[in-house]
Amino acid sequence: MSNTVINIKNAVVSYREDVALRGVSLKVKSGEFVGIVGPNGAGKTTLLTIVNGLGHLLHGQVTVLGHRLTRGNGHFLRKRVGYVAQVQNIDPRMPLSVREVVMIGRYGLLGLLRRPGKRDWKVVDEALELVGMNHLARRPIGHLSGGEQQRVALARCLAQEPELFLLDEPTASLDWRARIDILELVRLVHDSRHLTTMFVTHDLGSLPLACDRVVLMKEGLIWGEGSPSEVLTNEKLSQLYDIPISAVKERRRGTILA
Amino acid sequence: MDLSIFSYQFMQNAILAAFLGGIACATIGVFVVLMHMPFIGVCMAHAAFAGALLGLWLDFNPLIGAFAFSLLSAAIVGPLADRGQLSPETSVGVIFSLMLGLAFLFMGLMPGTKSGALELLWGSILTNTRSDIIFLGIVTIVVVGVVFIFYKEIQATIFHRDMALAVGIPATIILYGILFLTGATITVTLRSIGGLLIFSLILNPAAAAYQLTYSLKRMFLLAAGFGVLSGWMGLLFSYLFNIPSGATIVVTSSVIFMIAAVFSPKRKVKGWQQKLLVGEGQ
Numbered sequence A: 001m002s003n004t005v006i007n008i009k010n011a012v013v014s015y016r017e018d019v020a021l022r023g024v025s026l027k028v029k030s031g032e033f034v035g036i037v038g039p040n041g042a043g044k045t046t047l048l049t050i051v052n053g054l055g056h057l058l059h060g061q062v063t064v065l066g067h068r069l070t071r072g073n074g075h076f077l078r079k080r081v082g083y084v085a086q087v088q089n090i091d092p093r094m095p096l097s098v099r100e101v102v103m104i105g106r107y108g109l110l111g112l113l114r115r116p117g118k119r120d121w122k123v124v125d126e127a128l129e130l131v132g133m134n135h136l137a138r139r140p141i142g143h144l145s146g147g148e149q150q151r152v153a154l155a156r157c158l159a160q161e162p163e164l165f166l167l168d169e170p171t172a173s174l175d176w177r178a179r180i181d182i183l184e185l186v187r188l189v190h191d192s193r194h195l196t197t198m199f200v201t202h203d204l205g206s207l208p209l210a211c212d213r214v215v216l217m218k219e220g221l222i223w224g225e226g227s228p229s230e231v232l233t234n235e236k237l238s239q240l241y242d243i244p245i246s247a248v249k250e251r252r253r254g255t256i257l258a
Numbered sequence B: 001m002d003l004s005i006f007s008y009q010f011m012q013n014a015i016l017a018a019f020l021g022g023i024a025c026a027t028i029g030v031f032v033v034l035m036h037m038p039f040i041g042v043c044m045a046h047a048a049f050a051g052a053l054l055g056l057w058l059d060f061n062p063l064i065g066a067f068a069f070s071l072l073s074a075a076i077v078g079p080l081a082d083r084g085q086l087s088p089e090t091s092v093g094v095i096f097s098l099m100l101g102l103a104f105l106f107m108g109l110m111p112g113t114k115s116g117a118l119e120l121l122w123g124s125i126l127t128n129t130r131s132d133i134i135f136l137g138i139v140t141i142v143v144v145g146v147v148f149i150f151y152k153e154i155q156a157t158i159f160h161r162d163m164a165l166a167v168g169i170p171a172t173i174i175l176y177g178i179l180f181l182t183g184a185t186i187t188v189t190l191r192s193i194g195g196l197l198i199f200s201l202i203l204n205p206a207a208a209a210y211q212l213t214y215s216l217k218r219m220f221l222l223a224a225g226f227g228v229l230s231g232w233m234g235l236l237f238s239y240l241f242n243i244p245s246g247a248t249i250v251v252t253s254s255v256i257f258m259i260a261a262v263f264s265p266k267r268k269v270k271g272w273q274q275k276l277l278v279g280e281g282q
Helices: A044-051 A074-078 A098-110 A118-130 A146-159 A176-192 A234-241 A245-252 B009-034 B038-058 B062-082 B088-109 B115-122 B130-149 B151-159 B161-166 B171-193 B198-212 B216-241 B245-262 B265-281
Strands: A004-015 A018-029 A033-037 A059-064 A081-084 A164-168 A196-201 A213-218 A221-226
Touching: A004 A044, A004 A196, A018 A044, A018 A059, A018 A196, A018 A221, A033 A044, A044 A059, A044 A164, A044 A196, A074 A081, A074 B161, A081 A146, A081 B161, A098 A118, A098 A146, A098 B151, A098 B161, A118 A146, A118 A176, A146 A176, A164 A176, A176 A196, A213 A234, A221 A234, A234 A245, B009 B038, B009 B130, B009 B151, B009 B171, B009 B198, B009 B216, B038 B062, B038 B088, B038 B115, B038 B171, B038 B198, B062 B088, B062 B171, B115 B171, B130 B151, B130 B171, B151 B161, B151 B171, B161 B171, B171 B198, B171 B245, B198 B216, B198 B245, B198 B265, B216 B245
Parallel strands: A033 A196, A033 A213, A081 A164, A164 A196
Antiparallel strands: A004 A018, A004 A059, A213 A221
């Protein structure tokens, strides 16, 4: 398929005795928004790390943006892949401003020995504006709330001008309001920058409403995939999370997926 | 006050050593403070001491032994902590105690007087030769040059190593480069400050600068300034009160840190926030 930007074939990843991925194959098309859902320990984060080259394959192959990932080319490809993780524990006295942290997103693109120029700062300021953080640009990064820090992480990704957008539980530990804001922002970024997005979460309430496709993962395997309405049924979720259907119904009541 | 002492060659060498060592140690200290790795630094300092003693015992250049041992300790501790095979505290603790054990073993095996060994333990900035100063100067220029050239990569790695890796920065190479420079800096300042005290001169000026600014560039400059100030004031006090120079330099750097901590604007912000919270609660 010509517009496939991520092609994972039979990937096996192991951390010492634990097998994190047990022969996973997945294709993601350009412009797709794919939600990856599953319980803790399902291999969701590992799946993202083999896409950005930070995870090492024991077996199988991964092709990203037309390049087969090897140990040698990972950091070149990462310049084209935006990655947002969970809220980080940042030292409140860290001597870096919000604007400087967003600029870090451009450092890989700039390469060694090149300093950021006017255009780079313009890109940074535009990214901060898009995520609504311009007014806090000069504030020390450690003084922000969790929700604000995730907005900054999104701005850093935008400043990177990536082609792929990987999000690993970006709303974990955020309050309800901050979670909704971040989810809306993620979708806005995906649409406005025409990105291909993979969004990992264990929490169904944190899955963006407008996913094109949902992939279910359990015990290092892809357990099901399809459109949200096909896949996110009470029966399948009950089996995925090993809880009775009645409990799934109860928990989904009142959430955005209900 | 008779300051004619400062016209002597040995004192001028000491002033230069305090200047160069202050800058190099404090610059390394910024990495140590911001990357939360003070124990790796302590471990490398004691390893350097053990390596230098091995050199004295087996009659080869102690600086070569110091450099090799400090790098060896970093090469063991770094990957162990990196791969999560052992917690950083455990691996550092094991290597630290091994290095201290080796240091005293080499000292015990050394025939004759132990004056050379004790000099490495306490330091003697007044015995620096011109070649020591040249060596120290080269390392200082390399340390400052690396920070200047790779500032943005260092900034990203200091902030968050995994994030730096995720945007395509070779953060692991940067980390090991920093450990290499730490080893080199400890080695060339070992004779001046001493194996037991050197780490204070790395940590204190940077920790003092950390109290005073939210700008990384300013932190590097302030730390270097405090490092030099500690060295020069320590030398002056050591001369005025006829007390050991290495120890006086370290005590001076500790006093600078305490003053910075007391007058830290970061502390005031916290106090102000607390007052506000108390006010809101009432």
